[in-house]
Amino acid sequence: MAKKRREAPAINASSMADIAFLLLIFFLVTTTIDVDKGIRVKLPPWSDDEPDPLRLKTRNVFSVLVNANNELLVRGEPMEKADLRDKAKEFIMNPQGLEDLSESPINAIISLKNDRGTEYETYLTVYNELKAAYNEIWNEQSQLKFGKEYADLDFEAQKKIRAEVPLVISEAEPTDFGEE
């Protein structure tokens, strides 16, 4: 009797694809697109002493107040968030040498005061605009002096520009007028 030649049966590989799909879908679902960018801030060190009553000239202080209704009061006048960046730049650099704007970028101080009821989104937008004002000034300065963007400069050059136009945003304790 002739032995039947047994062919090794071919393994059906189609179900391996199913297993792989399952694992793939698992990873697709668990991948989170993490938000890992943000505005970097260096907080001032804490001191228990009261800040000494600021002996600063009013012309050197750019006060920004935000109330619980997310409205801005800049140097006593209401202002829209969209205008904040340009006004802040004008204050810091004072290109026309006006009497009521800062004496020089080194003396310019931006003071920011919120209410406990201010929305975080408004606070961050305001802070973003102020930081953007400084970033734009630094870019303009770096173009003038070095012909390059601020971000393309090396660390020492960036320090020099920051020494001429220091970022001084002083944040005060929030007021407690609005609803938290």
Added chain:
Amino acid sequence: MSKFSKKRGASTPEISTASLPDIIFMLLFFFMVVTVMKESTLKVQVSVPNATELEKLERKSLVHHIYIGKPTAQYQQQYGTAPRMQLNDQFAVIDDIPLFLEQEKLKVNEKERDFLTTSLRVDKEATMGIVSDVKTKLRKSNQLKINYSARLRTGDL
């Protein structure tokens, strides 16, 4: 008669699916490499605001997160709807921050402790009351490097 005869019953050859898993495995490995596992489940709802002056967080190992927002639906009965803070996996109060910072400091070696950054993931509707308290506590604990998480804003104000 002839040596050459047509094969009988020739059907179109089946498409071999043996290589399909290989393709899938390649995609799978790609996703496995790209996936960043969330370090903690969010018990608060956080939708970060938009901003333009964003910087990337370098050195993720030196970053710890503080989440502030409304508790998620399943926790609202217990914890209410006012914004709360979450540290790692638990709800926490302001006074838990120094201990949390100490634990984070222990995870890195001495030389890198100065580079620790606190990433504040705060919901856009949270109020500044709790955020200011957190910032004051961070200052008192000498944790001065912070990062306000935000997404990129594309339009104008």
